[in-house]
Amino acid sequence: MKLKGSRDNPLLRRRYRAERRFRTICGGAILLAVAFLVAFFADILNQGLPAFYYTEVKAQITYSQDTVELPPLAVSDKLRPVVSRGVLRVIPQEVEKNPDLLGTTVERWVPAKSDIDQFRKGHTNKLDDDVVQTVHELEQSGRLRTAFNTPFFTNGDSKLPEMAGIxxxxxxxxxxxxxxxxxxxxxxxxxxxxxxxxxxxxxxxxxxxxxxxxxxxxxxxxxxxxxxxxxxxxxxxxxxxxxxxxxxxxxxxxxxxxxxxxxxxxxxxxxxxxxxxxxxxxxxxxxxxxxxxxxxxxxxxxxxxxxxxxxxxxxxxxxxxxxxxxxxxxxxxxxxxxxxxxxxxxxxxxxxxxxxxxxxxxxxxxxxxxxxxxxxxxxxxxxxxxxx
Structure with missing residues (x-):
């Protein structure tokens, strides 16, 4: 509350001006802090949300003695550049746990390589032309899709980005x-x-x-x-x-x-x-x-x-x-x-x-x-x- 005659008092006017400047500076500091916080969260969410979705490919997995000894043979030549190596590496363990899988062919959705996933997200173009053509063909035939990245929450760490989880x-x-x-x-x-x-x-x-x-x-x-x-x-x-x-x-x-x-x-x-x-x-x-x-x-x-x-x-x-x-x-x-x-x-x-x-x-x-x-x-x- 201003005192009577404060308009004519230079000392009080200076005090009120200093108070307004201080309040303005404090408000500006708060707005700057909020702006930095919003920018931080926006950047983290912009980079992190795509990781909760990944690319899956529908592949036929063949279980035989040859695929146990050489897992890449479990999928066709066309899908080898697309299917993650992590899927093929676990074939011997799957057969060891369930020997009845030998001699069968199973069709299921499996993770694609991280390069394929990044290409579909628009983050990289470093793919061979034949691989790009294969990706487009799989998309048109409905054998390539974007799904929720469940392995991110259920897998442990991995040297393969598409298989790494928390x-x-x-x-x-x-x-x-x-x-x-x-x-x-x-x-x-x-x-x-x-x-x-x-x-x-x-x-x-x-x-x-x-x-x-x-x-x-x-x-x-x-x-x-x-x-x-x-x-x-x-x-x-x-x-x-x-x-x-x-x-x-x-x-x-x-x-x-x-x-x-x-x-x-x-x-x-x-x-x-x-x-x-x-x-x-x-x-x-x-x-x-x-x-x-x-x-x-x-x-x-x-x-x-x-x-x-x-x-x-x-x-x-x-x-x-x-x-x-x-x-x-x-x-x-x-x-x-x-x-x-x-x-x-x-x-x-x-x-x-x-x-x-x-x-x-x-x-x-x-x-x-x-x-x-x-x-x-x-x-x-x-x-x-x-x-x-």
Missing amino acids: WSAAVGSIYLLVLTFLFAFPIGVMTAVYLEEFAPDNRLTQTIEVNINNLAAVPSILFGLLGLAVFINFFGVPRSSALVGGLTIGLMTLPIIIISSRAALRAVPDPIRLGALAMGATRWQVVRDHVLPLSLPGILTGTIIGLAQAIGETAPLIIVGLIAYIPDAPTSITQAATVLPAQVFTWASMPERAYVEKTAAGIVVLLVVLLSMNAAAVLLRRRFERRW
């Missing part, structure tokens, strides 16, 4: 999140409870609190070096396993959980503690029956945000070896594994054009997971938060 990385990420939660959550919450409710206010406690706050700002790659030195070199945890990855990321997430848990505990009003003590409850009963239940939504919110940050980490996992080539999903926490960010990092270094859209599609999946976890944290906070 399944093994997704399983490794689930292992990593579960292990991180099991390691960091109980230790973080118990540490927060002790520091907030029981620890005396002395120099040692203050030093611990300062170090915890400093650890939350340490570059993540240093936690990778710590995990390499402690868990792999000292304790002998298997390298490249989900176990060493979960323990390493757990160390990185621990300060975040401690800080957020202490903030949630501190938000519980003191009259609740005093009332319970006045009724004869012990300090532990006060914490267990009153403080922890009331602060649990805030603790879980901070934990989910910490886990969302953990699932997007790559640098510490590279140090402990979770960037290996993993075609099959791990079946235990001690087997070699990889995670979604590391899988995206690996695909980004591949020279084939098809891996560009695979990389963007992996980023889309990772963003969906991260946004979902952050949305869950927000909903949890709004649903159970109490205002005192």
